Amino acid sequence: MEPVALREYSVTGERDRRRMSSDAADARRAAKGDPEAFERLYHANVARVHSLARRMLGEQDADEATQDAFVRAWEKLGLFRGDAAFGTWLHRLAINLFLGRRAKRAKDWERMQGGQELVEVAGGKREGLELHIDFEAAIGRLPSGAREVFVLHDVEGYKHHEIADMIGVTTGTTKAQLHRARMALRRYIER
Amino acid sequence: MTDVWTDRLSEYLDEELSASEREALEAHLPECSACAQALGELRRVAARTGALEDRPPADNLWPGIAARIAHKGEAAPRGLGRRFTFSVPQLVAAAAALVMLTAGGMWLALHSGDGGSSLAVRPAGTQGQPVSTAASNFDAAVTDLQRMLNERRDQLDSATIRVLEENLAAIDQAIAEARAALSEDPSNSYLNQHLATTMWRKVHLLQRAATLTGGAT
Numbered sequence: 033m034e035p036v037a038l039r040e041y042s043v044t045g046e047r048d049r050r051r052m053s054s055d056a057a058d059a060r061r062a063a064k065g066d067p068e069a070f071e072r073l074y075h076a077n078v079a080r081v082h083s084l085a086r087r088m089l090g091e092q093d094a095d096e097a098t099q100d101a102f103v104r105a106w107e108k109l110g111l112f113r114g115d116a117a118f119g120t121w122l123h124r125l126a127i128n129l130f131l132g133r134r135a136k137r138a139k140d141w142e143r144m145q146g147g148q149e150l151v152e153v154a155g156g157k158r159e160g161l162e163l164h165i166d167f168e169a170a171i172g173r174l175p176s177g178a179r180e181v182f183v184l185h186d187v188e189g190y191k192h193h194e195i196a197d198m199i200g201v202t203t204g205t206t207k208a209q210l211h212r213a214r215m216a217l218r219r220y221i222e223r
Numbered sequence: 224m225t226d227v228w229t230d231r232l233s234e235y236l237d238e239e240l241s242a243s244e245r246e247a248l249e250a251h252l253p254e255c256s257a258c259a260q261a262l263g264e265l266r267r268v269a270a271r272t273g274a275l276e277d278r279p280p281a282d283n284l285w286p287g288i289a290a291r292i293a294h295k296g297e298a299a300p301r302g303l304g305r306r307f308t309f310s311v312p313q314l315v316a317a318a319a320a321l322v323m324l325t326a327g328g329m330w331l332a333l334h335s336g337d338g339g340s341s342l343a344v345r346p347a348g349t350q351g352q353p354v355s356t357a358a359s360n361f362d363a364a365v366t367d368l369q370r371m372l373n374e375r376r377d378q379l380d381s382a383t384i385r386v387l388e389e390n391l392a393a394i395d396q397a398i399a400e401a402r403a404a405l406s407e408d409p410s411n412s413y414l415n416q417h418l419a420t421t422m423w424r425k426v427h428l429l430q431r432a433a434t435l436t437g438g439a440t
Contacts, residue, residue: 067289214265
């Protein structure tokens with residue numbers, strides 16, 4: 033599986049630039065074994081990583097998965113070359129970790145292959161409590177395959193061919209999964 | 224609501240249809256209320272998705288991460304292929320800073336009115352491993368590092384050993400005080416976090432000292 037282009041943080045102003053510079057300096061210190069620098073990197077990046085984990089893996093697994101991502105990042109810091117922003121590097125590392133974690137879930141994998149029923153049900157009747165469920169929680173209710181594609185494409189901004197490379201499927205599959213996810217999420221949008 | 228165009232609506236939104244397909248779909252929409260409605264809803268899904276904001280976890284996950292990193296017994300991340308070199312003044316400064324941090328943390332913990340419980344921190348070890356496991360990991364890491372240091376003690380000069388022992392004693396005292404305070408208030412999240420951080424700092428100091436002897440790289 034070929035690595036895909038790293039998606040950079042969008043830099044919108046001086047504050048973002050200072051943050052990236054600060055992260056880069058802390059990454060260098062952490063790579064030399066400075067735990068306080070790594071703790072600062074944790075606080076600066078945990079919201080993004082935890083949100084990714086929550087959306088890809090669900091609320092229940094998000095804390096543990098986030099911890100795993102930061103521990104893995106600590107182990108791999110020596111490989112961070114600074115070509116991309118630290119946040120970008122960390123985010124990509126987390127995506128790979130979470131995708132691997134998902135792959136171990138045999139049950140979810142089955143749901144991914146056989147998720148049609150769930151999506152069709154979701155796209156049918158719209159009455160009931162579902163209307164009141166938080167949109168974030170609704171993402172977590174998507175069948176596993178559709179959820180990862182939706183998060184990576186619509187939330188994280190990856191392209192279909194990038195996602196197809198990450199997951200090991202065709203772009204036809206990612207497009208189908210994305211459409212199913214969006215159709216299922218319509219019921220959670222207030223009208 | 225299923226016709227030939229229903230499953231192409233996302234591609235239409237994402238501008239992935241060919242010009243002819245796009246033209247055909249746009250001709251179809253005024254005649255198909257179901258597709259037109261679905262397209263409007265998909266646009267709202269896209270707008271709602273674009274408004275998603277990142278939010279941090281409800282609990283502070285750092286103590287659990289710190290404990291796991293310490294347990295790994297690594298002085299530095301893998302892949303560096305090098306060792307630290309410290310002068311005695313550097314070691315003194317680092318150790319003094321650690322002692323100040325631990326002592327200051329204990330003072331805050333013991334003198335704050337509510338025991339620091341207002342801080343949104345989960346007790347150490349509850350992030351993926353129980354407290355007893357975290358403590359066990361810590362003890363194992365400390366035992367290994369101290370054994371390594373003892374074996375290579377003759378590679379350190381007497382001044383370094385003295386500074387190291389003085390500051391390890393201070394950290395041990397801080398750990399003992401934190402444990403004593405926790406025995407009175409086991410659910411105090413600040414104390415739990417402080418204990419985990421102090422334990423981790425001890426491991427880190429031992430790791431750095433071990434590195435001076437050529438071990439624990």
